[in-house]
Amino acid sequence: MNKLRIIRIIIKASMGLLILGMVFVTIFFASMKEGVFIEIEQPHWVIRSDSLQEVLRSQLPVPDKPMLLSVETLEMMLPVHLNLRLIVIAMMFMVSGYMLWILWLIATIIHDVMKGTPFNLSSSKRVKLIGTLVVLAPLGEWTLNVFFSFWIDNRFHFEGMILETDANLGWPVFILGLLIVVLGVAFEQGQKIQEENELTI
Numbered sequence: 001m002n003k004l005r006i007i008r009i010i011i012k013a014s015m016g017l018l019i020l021g022m023v024f025v026t027i028f029f030a031s032m033k034e035g036v037f038i039e040i041e042q043p044h045w046v047i048r049s050d051s052l053q054e055v056l057r058s059q060l061p062v063p064d065k066p067m068l069l070s071v072e073t074l075e076m077m078l079p080v081h082l083n084l085r086l087i088v089i090a091m092m093f094m095v096s097g098y099m100l101w102i103l104w105l106i107a108t109i110i111h112d113v114m115k116g117t118p119f120n121l122s123s124s125k126r127v128k129l130i131g132t133l134v135v136l137a138p139l140g141e142w143t144l145n146v147f148f149s150f151w152i153d154n155r156f157h158f159e160g161m162i163l164e165t166d167a168n169l170g171w172p173v174f175i176l177g178l179l180i181v182v183l184g185v186a187f188e189q190g191q192k193i194q195e196e197n198e199l200t201i
Helices: 002-031 048-056 084-114 121-153 171-200
Strands: 037-047 072-079 161-162
Touching: 002 084, 037 048, 037 121, 084 121, 121 161, 121 171
Parallel strands: none
Antiparallel strands: 037 072, 037 161
């Protein structure tokens, strides 16, 4: 039980830090001066034109040993304005809210375990919901990246360059979510069998 209390404290602390982070980011972006440039990590520009890559590479210092420097990707900085503030804050709230939802579900499962009722239908459904949310997380990340890329691409266009994003979430997260869903289904089936056995006694 002590371990469960520690885990519960960690989860609640994580939820608190997430909420504080949401408040901090909101205040930070709301108070930034108009026109100040901020670095955008995702998406980034990819140079498809070989001639443009050669021009950029020719401006770099010549290494003293054989080496080929890559100039295929470029990061960007955008000026702060109302639309960018709203998009960044909205995306931050979506991601943080998603994570808070998952953490809250885990916390309620731990609460049931501490009460002595770990295997009940409600907990099984929560486990399945957690798995579903984890499965959908890569899709959510992709959707946000596509939306942000579309917004930037409509405002800036460079010949020989395209926007691309690197996904942080991928197949490992998707497979982990599936495993959690299967675990939830197994718990649910076990609970139903237990209830049927209790009725037949």
